[in-house]
Every structure is written in C-alpha cells, then in structure tokens.
Amino acid sequence: MADEPAENISGGPGGGSEATFDPSEADSRTEAVIDRLGERYWQKTYGGQDAFECLVRTILSQNTSDKASQPAHESLMERYSDGDLVEALAEAHQDELVETISSAGLYNRKSEVIIAAAEEIREEFGSEAEFDAFVRDGEPEVVRDRLLEIHGVGPKTADCVLLFSGGRGGVFPVDTHVHRIYRRMGIAPPDADHEEVREILEAQVPAEKCGFGHTVSIQFGREYCSARKPACLDGPEACPMYDLCDRVGVDEVSETAVDPAEAD
Structure with a gap:
C-alpha cells in the first residue's frame, strides 16, 4: 500500500489516520x-483540521493545480495565522492578499471570496474557534447548507470542509x-x-x-x-x-x- 502524500490531495490536507475496515x-x-x-x-x-483554514485552502485550490495552490496557502498562513485567522483575513487589504496568494491563479477573485467569507463568518460565529465547533458538531446537512450560502463556496469545497475538518463519514x-x-x-x-x-x-x-x-x-x-x-x-x-x-x-x-x- 502506498503512503498518502501529506498534502496535495483535493486541495485539502492529507495525512489522515490509518484505519482498518472489516474485510467483507x-x-x-x-x-x-x-x-x-x-x-x-x-x-x-x-477529520481534525481547522475548519476555516480548510475552507481557505480549498478555495485556493479551485481551478488550479496543487503545485500552484500549495505555495499560496503556505504564504497566506505565514502572513495571517498569528492569531485568529478569521479576524486577520476579515481585516486584510485585498491588494496585500492578492500579492500573498498570487501563485494560486485567479487571485483577484479568490482574494475577494476569502475576505468576504471571513467577514461573514466573523459576523455570524465571532471567531475561528466558534466556526470550527459549528463544522465539527453541527448536523452535517445544516453545516453543508450553511457553507454553500457563502459566496464562492460550491459543493466540492463544502464537502471537503466536512470531510477534512468535520471528519464526517458518508461525505x-x-x-x-x-x-x-x-x-x-x-x-x-x-x-x-x-x-x-x-x-x-x-x-x-x-x-x-x-x-x-x-x-x-x-x-x-x-x-x-x-x-x-x-x-x-x-x-x-x-x-x-x-x-x-x-x-x-x-x-x-x-x-x-x-x-x-x-x-x-
């Protein structure tokens, strides 16, 4: 059995835990x-990944390769992750964020989507931690529907957040x-x-x-x-x-x- 890459799967973090399933x-x-x-x-x-970071990472991966989106994610986290990421990105200047994620492609649109998502999540949930708790503990369909209400978040992005952050089976x-x-x-x-x-x-x-x-x-x-x-x-x-x-x-x-x- 091959080793899973630590990164670069579906725009979400890899490195999941080994699991054994009953043979049948x-x-x-x-x-x-x-x-x-x-x-x-x-x-x-x-499961277990930070929900908002997972959301941002998956947005960065949209319509681009992992080779392009991964450096953008690393640059974004280096610049904005000292503290509450939701707060930092809600207050980010778009031109600065564009520069930070430029390797991801479609950086003007993605920067706009990320900032707007951060503002919306801050207004409703208050913090990165509260949003994370909602994704992990909320009813899956309720969480999915709410994620889909965020501009720029489609079904694949919502499902990746449910899977990699919420650890939801059946997604x-x-x-x-x-x-x-x-x-x-x-x-x-x-x-x-x-x-x-x-x-x-x-x-x-x-x-x-x-x-x-x-x-x-x-x-x-x-x-x-x-x-x-x-x-x-x-x-x-x-x-x-x-x-x-x-x-x-x-x-x-x-x-x-x-x-x-x-x-x-």
Whole structure:
C-alpha cells in the first residue's frame, strides 16, 4: 500500500489516520472499486483540521493545480495565522492578499471570496474557534447548507470542509477527477453532473469508506485515468481497474478518449 502524500490531495490536507475496515465482500461494483483503490493506495480516516483554514485552502485550490495552490496557502498562513485567522483575513487589504496568494491563479477573485467569507463568518460565529465547533458538531446537512450560502463556496469545497475538518463519514467530495472517473466507469450516467455523481457514490459506498474513496480516486485519476490519455489506451494490463470499468467515451481502437457525456 502506498503512503498518502501529506498534502496535495483535493486541495485539502492529507495525512489522515490509518484505519482498518472489516474485510467483507463488496455489496456493489462501486464498493469493489473503492476497496481495490484502497488496497492500492491507502485507507485513512479524516477529520481534525481547522475548519476555516480548510475552507481557505480549498478555495485556493479551485481551478488550479496543487503545485500552484500549495505555495499560496503556505504564504497566506505565514502572513495571517498569528492569531485568529478569521479576524486577520476579515481585516486584510485585498491588494496585500492578492500579492500573498498570487501563485494560486485567479487571485483577484479568490482574494475577494476569502475576505468576504471571513467577514461573514466573523459576523455570524465571532471567531475561528466558534466556526470550527459549528463544522465539527453541527448536523452535517445544516453545516453543508450553511457553507454553500457563502459566496464562492460550491459543493466540492463544502464537502471537503466536512470531510477534512468535520471528519464526517458518508461525505464523498466530487472534483473533476471523481466526476470523470465514475462516469467513465459506468457507475454514474454519462451526463450526470457533480451533485448526481456525489449522490450515487454516497448511496453506494459505505460511510466509513467515503473519505479515503475520495482521495484514492483522485490519486487514481492522476496516475491512470486522465481525461485525454487514460492508461487503458495502452491495453488491459496497463490499468488496475480495467475489469471493473465500462470505459464510456474511450475508444481503444482509435486510441482516443472524450468526456463520457460526449460519447456515442
């Protein structure tokens, strides 16, 4: 089993705790996929990360690579984390924050979203600690709905906060990798949107496996199941999930791949 990277998974912190799950036969093809990926990569439980920092980090990761967002996160924390991070960012000057997170891309928009989120959270919760308690202890659907009310926070960002900070079982964030993989496999319909994929995965994957299911799926997408050149184009032996995959949108004869929604 591979070691999980300490960082760079889904814009959220890695380094979860090792977890052992009772061995049993998978109840669905979806669970079989997660089990095999977990055996290949890692089986971890998550939670315990600071909720507001996790929110900021995930916003920085939006529409950019980990290589770009990670330095931005480090620079932001170095500049603003001496004290209450919510307070510091609510009072931050946007031009200063833009300079700090410039490596993340879309820095004007992201700086605006981060400052506005900090102001909103300070007004409602008062402090970083109180917001953290809300995320960890509140009803998951209530927390998710409240996170989605924050401008610039979409379903994937909200779910990452619930997973990496709240440690909520049954939460399966859907990023571009997850969205592509499970439609390509035929587990979700080819034209399913991110929310439809999430609902399918959370219904078919046991709650205790959703967290590592999310992170190992991303790793699989990076290593094997890329958008344009999935490993299966090199033959069945090139992909460890070949026998569990319908390869929707993949033409092994012409050696091309398209988004599943564009497949004939």
